Amino acid sequence: MTRIFETPIYPYQRSADQDAPAPVRHKVVVVGAGPVGLVTAVDLAHQGVPVVVVDENDKVSFGSRAICFAKRPLEILDRLGCGQQMVDKGVTWNLGKVFFHDREIYSFNLLPGEGHRRPAFINLQQYHFEKFLVDHIRHMQADGAPIEIRGRNKVSAVGLHNDHVTLEIDTPEGSYNIDAEWLVACDGANSPIRKMLGLGFTGQVFEDNFLIADVVMEAEFPTERWFWFDPPFNKGQSALLHKQPDNVWRIDMQLGWDIDREAELKPENIRRRLHAMLGSDAKFELEWTSIYTFQCARMEHFRKGRVLFAGDSAHQVSPFGARGANSGIQDADNLAWKLRAVINGEAPEALLDSYCHEREQAADENILNSTRSTEFITPKSEISHIFRDAVLDLAEHHEFARPLVNSGRLSVPTIHDGSPLNGPDAAGLPAETRPGAPAVDAPLRKGWLLDRLGDGFKLLAIGIDVPDELAGIEVVQLATDESDALAARWLGGAGRALYLIRPDQHVAARWLEYDRDAITAAHDRALARQ
Amino acid sequence: MPQLTLHANIPAPDDFYEALLAAHEGLSKAQSDALNARLILLLANHIGDPGILREALEKAAGQSAG
Numbered sequence: 001m002t003r004i005f006e007t008p009i010y011p012y013q014r015s016a017d018q019d020a021p022a023p024v025r026h027k028v029v030v031v032g033a034g035p036v037g038l039v040t041a042v043d044l045a046h047q048g049v050p051v052v053v054v055d056e057n058d059k060v061s062f063g064s065r066a067i068c069f070a071k072r073p074l075e076i077l078d079r080l081g082c083g084q085q086m087v088d089k090g091v092t093w094n095l096g097k098v099f100f101h102d103r104e105i106y107s108f109n110l111l112p113g114e115g116h117r118r119p120a121f122i123n124l125q126q127y128h129f130e131k132f133l134v135d136h137i138r139h140m141q142a143d144g145a146p147i148e149i150r151g152r153n154k155v156s157a158v159g160l161h162n163d164h165v166t167l168e169i170d171t172p173e174g175s176y177n178i179d180a181e182w183l184v185a186c187d188g189a190n191s192p193i194r195k196m197l198g199l200g201f202t203g204q205v206f207e208d209n210f211l212i213a214d215v216v217m218e219a220e221f222p223t224e225r226w227f228w229f230d231p232p233f234n235k236g237q238s239a240l241l242h243k244q245p246d247n248v249w250r251i252d253m254q255l256g257w258d259i260d261r262e263a264e265l266k267p268e269n270i271r272r273r274l275h276a277m278l279g280s281d282a283k284f285e286l287e288w289t290s291i292y293t294f295q296c297a298r299m300e301h302f303r304k305g306r307v308l309f310a311g312d313s314a315h316q317v318s319p320f321g322a323r324g325a326n327s328g329i330q331d332a333d334n335l336a337w338k339l340r341a342v343i344n345g346e347a348p349e350a351l352l353d354s355y356c357h358e359r360e361q362a363a364d365e366n367i368l369n370s371t372r373s374t375e376f377i378t379p380k381s382e383i384s385h386i387f388r389d390a391v392l393d394l395a396e397h398h399e400f401a402r403p404l405v406n407s408g409r410l411s412v413p414t415i416h417d418g419s420p421l422n423g424p425d426a427a428g429l430p431a432e433t434r435p436g437a438p439a440v441d442a443p444l445r446k447g448w449l450l451d452r453l454g455d456g457f458k459l460l461a462i463g464i465d466v467p468d469e470l471a472g473i474e475v476v477q478l479a480t481d482e483s484d485a486l487a488a489r490w491l492g493g494a495g496r497a498l499y500l501i502r503p504d505q506h507v508a509a510r511w512l513e514y515d516r517d518a519i520t521a522a523h524d525r526a527l528a529r530q
Numbered sequence: 531m532p533q534l535t536l537h538a539n540i541p542a543p544d545d546f547y548e549a550l551l552a553a554h555e556g557l558s559k560a561q562s563d564a565l566n567a568r569l570i571l572l573l574a575n576h577i578g579d580p581g582i583l584r585e586a587l588e589k590a591a592g593q594s595a596g
């Protein structure tokens with residue numbers, strides 16, 4: 001059986017650019033068709049910006065890699081019209097169990113927050129995620145959207161200029177050159193573009209190896225996340241079992257630093273390890289296995305002139321807490337509307353520096369969280385080991401210690417406090433919807449708030465009239481009694497509120513009274529026009 | 531803001547000290563380390579206040595440094 005990640009889905013096709021007498025100039029070229037490059041391109045095309053994606057490969061991610069996709073990225077995909085497929089295919093889980101040595105010490109329930117359209121997380125193979133996006137691109141193309149994806153197009157050289165970037169691209173039929181007004185480098189953690197430009201990537205490597213095995217089995221295990229600290233079948237290390245669609249299970253086993261990599265990767269050795277974990281009579285097939293070491297690192301600046309870095313090329317985290325793809329998708333969400341506004345002449349280039357400001361802040365937050373999880377899972381010193389085990393011992397008997405157990409923290413969006421794009425805040429409104437925060441979903445009498453926000457600047461007016469037409473801002477008028485969740489998340493104790501919402505559905509500013517000039521000023525600020 | 535109590539606050543200090551040592555009686559070094567860690571975590575949770583915990587960490591660290 002051929003597996004989905006072995007089939008070319010955007011096979012090489014000769015492009016007219018390869019026969020052009022001079023390099024053809026494109027508005028935006030995205031390098032890399034991983035999750036982040038695909039979402040960036042879809043978002044740009046969705047907003048009408050012509051975009052070409054090039055990838056040295058022609059297939060989806062080899063093996064699953066990312067499996068947990070969090071609520072905010074799913075909401076972003078909803079905005080782009082391809083969230084439902086993912087959620088329909090994905091596995092939703094709520095129950096997590098934590099084991100220490102040979103016993104279950106407690107379980108926790110990620111109760112779905114009431115009044116949100118999307119769950120906290122779904123499990124979905126990265127290859128399905130990418131395949132859905134490529135399918136979506138095909139539909140967009142059929143509808144005439146300006147988006148193109150070129151397989152087996154490998155960028156081999158880049159040149160920086162004042163108002164464009166030159167690219168040399170290798171293909172099975174030789175190389176050719178194109179120009180890009182803007183280049184978005186989504187070429188992964190080893191980013192060749194980053195290296196070609198001589199830009200650094202600094203951080204911390206974790207001296208540890210993890211065996212990642214995706215196995216197909218008809219198993220009785222429930223749809224839960226099971227995490228083991230120091231289990232009998234993997235002494236002194238950790239292990240994780242997680243369900244994906246199609247009866248695929250993710251097993252993640254810590255191996256330690258000094259290992260014989262080649263021996264560990266032999267199928268018979270992997271099978272021996274898995275039998276020790278799943279039982280000697282467990283029946284499974286290995287779908288994909290690999291051994292990883294992880295690092296937390298980031299670029300100092302996510303922009304170099306006309307090149308913008310997004311996703312793993314800009315920042316990398318260890319996988320505990322599932323923040324890699326999830327944060328990269330939020331990079332795309334943050335960048336696409338800004339690039340559109342700059343390209344259309346609605347905003348100065350300074351708007352792109354706010355992309356760096358906001359997403360560098362997010363990268364720091366993700367690296368911090370992921371470093372803390374790693375420290376808990378694989379304690380670095382004797383004393384941190386002692387405390388870790390003490391927390392686990394106490395957690396078995398006392399609720400108070402459970403919040404200290406860290407096997408990966410839920411990936412949640414960053415609130416961009418202190419962003420240069422933030423306008424005024426109004427006292428008394430809820431903290432969760434303050435300037436810089438992503439809009440918090442809520443049910444309306446019909447449908448969901450986020451669907452009403454869509455993209456483009458919105459003035460969300462709850463219980464207050466907006467008498468004027470505002471240039472470049474669409475008004476979304478809602479009553480205060482649409483739902484309790486809406487009132488709790490957007491009004492708090494106030495009887496009315498006005499919110500200026502950015503195209504990426506982040507709050508730019510908010511008020512209790514209508515003031516046309518204040519709104520216009522906040523709009524200008526959110527576009528870096530002042 | 532509440533502050534870390536640095537004046538004598540344990541009613542019967544000798545009793546407490548004896549109980550502390552008694553809890554460690556007969557334990558290996560590893561078992562004692564584990565007990566100490568559990569004790570710190572229990573007490574820290576009881577205190578809860580981040581300011582006081584930070585102050586206690588600083589005081590304890592400053593002491594060993596010199």
Ligand SMILES: Cc1cc2nc3c(=O)[nH]c(=O)nc-3n(C[C@H](O)[C@H](O)[C@H](O)COP(=O)(O)OP(=O)(O)OC[C@H]3O[C@@H](n4cnc5c(N)ncnc54)[C@H](O)[C@@H]3O)c2cc1C
Pocket residue numbers: 031032033034035036037054055056057061065066067068069126153154155156186187188189191192193212292310311312313319321322323324325326327328
């Ligand atoms: C075991 C494991 C588990 C993980 N689990 C999760 C999880 O649960 N949730 C989560 O959010 N994240 C997870 N991650 C992280 C996630 O896989 C990455 O963050 C994500 O793939 C990054 O996407 P990207 O698009 O930035 O880069 P990539 O997916 O690496 O894509 C880069 C693309 O660039 C292309 N490319 C590279 N060089 C060139 C070139 N010169 N020319 C043209 N194209 C080029 C490559 O072919 C590739 O398609 C996990 C990672 C691993 C390894």
